[in-house]
Amino acid sequence: xxxxxxxxxxxxxxxxxxxxxxxxxxxxxxxxGVREIGREAxxxxxxxxxxxxxxxxxxxxxxxxxxxxxxxxxREMRRTAADSIAGEVPAVRVPAEYWTTSLKKxxxxxxxxxxxxxxxxxxxxxAFTIGVTELTGSSPMLREALQGTITDLAxxxxxxxxxxQLLPMVSDDSVQRISRIVIREIFxxxxxxxxxxxxxxxxxELAYFFLINLVAGTIAMxxxxxDTLATLMATLRG
Amino acid sequence: xxxxxxxxxxxxxxxxxxxxxxxxxxxxxxxxGVREIGREAxxxxxxxxxxxxxxxxxxxxxxxxxxxxxxxxxREMRRTAADSIAGEVPAVRVPAEYWTTSLKKxxxxxxxxxxxxxxxxxxxxxAFTIGVTELTGSSPMLREALQGTITDLAxxxxxxxxxxQLLPMVSDDSVQRISRIVIREIFxxxxxxxxxxxxxxxxxELAYFFLINLVAGTIAMxxxxxDTLATLMATLRG
DNA sequence: TGTACATCAGTGAACGCGCGTTCACTGATGTAC
DNA sequence: TGTACATCAGTGAACGCGCGTTCACTGATGTAC
Numbered sequence: 001x002x003x004x005x006x007x008x009x010x011x012x013x014x015x016x017x018x019x020x021x022x023x024x025x026x027x028x029x030x031x032x033g034v035r036e037i038g039r040e041a042x043x044x045x046x047x048x049x050x051x052x053x054x055x056x057x058x059x060x061x062x063x064x065x066x067x068x069x070x071x072x073x074x075r076e077m078r079r080t081a082a083d084s085i086a087g088e089v090p091a092v093r094v095p096a097e098y099w100t101t102s103l104k105k106x107x108x109x110x111x112x113x114x115x116x117x118x119x120x121x122x123x124x125x126x127a128f129t130i131g132v133t134e135l136t137g138s139s140p141m142l143r144e145a146l147q148g149t150i151t152d153l154a155x156x157x158x159x160x161x162x163x164x165q166l167l168p169m170v171s172d173d174s175v176q177r178i179s180r181i182v183i184r185e186i187f188x189x190x191x192x193x194x195x196x197x198x199x200x201x202x203x204x205e206l207a208y209f210f211l212i213n214l215v216a217g218t219i220a221m222x223x224x225x226x227d228t229l230a231t232l233m234a235t236l237r238g
Numbered sequence: 239x240x241x242x243x244x245x246x247x248x249x250x251x252x253x254x255x256x257x258x259x260x261x262x263x264x265x266x267x268x269x270x271g272v273r274e275i276g277r278e279a280x281x282x283x284x285x286x287x288x289x290x291x292x293x294x295x296x297x298x299x300x301x302x303x304x305x306x307x308x309x310x311x312x313r314e315m316r317r318t319a320a321d322s323i324a325g326e327v328p329a330v331r332v333p334a335e336y337w338t339t340s341l342k343k344x345x346x347x348x349x350x351x352x353x354x355x356x357x358x359x360x361x362x363x364x365a366f367t368i369g370v371t372e373l374t375g376s377s378p379m380l381r382e383a384l385q386g387t388i389t390d391l392a393x394x395x396x397x398x399x400x401x402x403q404l405l406p407m408v409s410d411d412s413v414q415r416i417s418r419i420v421i422r423e424i425f426x427x428x429x430x431x432x433x434x435x436x437x438x439x440x441x442x443e444l445a446y447f448f449l450i451n452l453v454a455g456t457i458a459m460x461x462x463x464x465d466t467l468a469t470l471m472a473t474l475r476g
Numbered sequence: 477t478g479t480a481c482a483t484c485a486g487t488g489a490a491c492g493c494g495c496g497t498t499c500a501c502t503g504a505t506g507t508a509c
Numbered sequence: 510t511g512t513a514c515a516t517c518a519g520t521g522a523a524c525g526c527g528c529g530t531t532c533a534c535t536g537a538t539g540t541a542c
Contacts, residue, residue: 481539484538504516504519509511
């Protein structure tokens with residue numbers, strides 16, 4: 001019983017790796033050349049055609065590699081952050097008190113997630129650099145794929161916020177919106193983070209500032225009871 | 239007394255226009271070809287060399303065109319919005335009351351500015367599209383130039399906020415940060431706004447949501463007097 | 477178990493094409509005296 | 510005011526080069542009987 005196609009052709013992975021490396025430098029998948037990639041991979045120029053029928057096909061292969069290396073790990077990361085910090089979700093849901101407890105957790109999870117996130121960025125510089133570049137790059141197909149990824153990541157975040165009960169006082173709709181904005185902004189910050197070594201701490205700080213203030217504002221717009229609001233804001237100030 | 243170089247060579251402007259048009263389509267200045275631009279401009283391929291010594295030089299020329307068409311008008315726009323709405327800044331600065339008055343104005347200016355901004359975006363689709371693209375594009379020189387522009391725009395915004403006294407209760411440092419984040423995020427939204435005609439209202443709404451909530455959160459993080467905070471948040475909720 | 481055939485990843489040579497760039501030229505405008 | 514010269518934007522032909530793509534080939538692995 002022979003396995004069906006157990007191995008991915010090694011030339012194909014070589015080509016993808018070479019393209020990743022080159023795209024990281026030149027900041028564009030589309031501008032890569034067939035011969036250029038072959039050269040970098042140490043293969044014959046036309047080996048390319050054994051595996052891909054066009055550049056866009058290679059582009060998608062690269063992007064899938066990139067996307068796959070982002071989504072699942074990011075989600076796991078957030079769970080880890082939550083687990084390492086959170087105790088049990090309180091069973092009794094007396095609003096004011098329950099909310100305050102949640103929000104304490106949220107603050108810590110936010111801080112921890114941001115730290116883990118930027119560590120993760122440094123471990124996958126190609127994925128993030130290419131991701132950010134192609135988000136507004138020259139291939140409509142790749143742009144679309146990456147917009148979709150952002151949407152997915154935002155949906156993941158929103159779901160986690162709900163499941164982990166990090167913002168029980170905020171409407172689902174607002175959680176969705178916040179998630180999307182936060183994912184986008186922090187995603188954009190990633191490349192800066194990779195490149196501007198001296199500014200890393202500042203960038204992490206900015207991300208935290210941004211995240212917490214946006215969350216605080218959203219809560220403030222939705223919670224109209226003065227005492228509750230005062231307590232919640234005090235909690236976020238820490 | 240003849241004027242010194244009163245006219246900009248018309249071939250040069252033709253080339254820049256052609257390059258703008260092409261870059262709008264292909265979403266990359268760097269990927270443009272000398273011959274391609276000449277063809278689009280209806281000129282001989284090597285007329286290019288009469289005006290530019292390299293593609294990067296053309297790139298900078300384009301970008302200056304783009305930048306020039308953004309900065310001043312944007313600033314004027316904000317002033318117009320403020321003027322059309324604001325009364326006099328109250329001379330007496332009893333905090334709670336003065337702040338509330340300011341914040342009422344802020345809300346209206348925010349809404350108005352966002353509307354004017356997106357109108358302006360639609361009038362300058364090339365500038366915004368190319369701007370957003372090259373912000374993370376493949377030419378380091380152009381990226382840098384655009385990062386600088388973002389910084390300038392953010393500084394303009396921060397200064398306007400200060401001069402117009404839109405956020406007197408927030409520290410200068412926070413105003414700077416908010417400005418930068420807002421400029422970036424709304425800049426990124428511009429391309430979506432141009433392309434996704436059906437989503438325009440939603441995008442404007444999202445921009446407003448984002449702006450107001452971020453501002454609200456920043457105020458909430460800095461104003462610790464409960465009564466004052468409650469009043470201010472009520473004002474922002476509108 | 478052995479033989480014949482098919483499939484597949486990779487090679488090397490060759491193609492025609494469009495590219496960037498250079499050169500020598502033109503004709504219009506500006507400048508010196 | 511007129512003449513001679515310089516400058517400048519634009520032309521057209523020509524170059525060599527690297528590109529994408531195709532073709533016929535090779536040798537290894539898988540499959541049928």
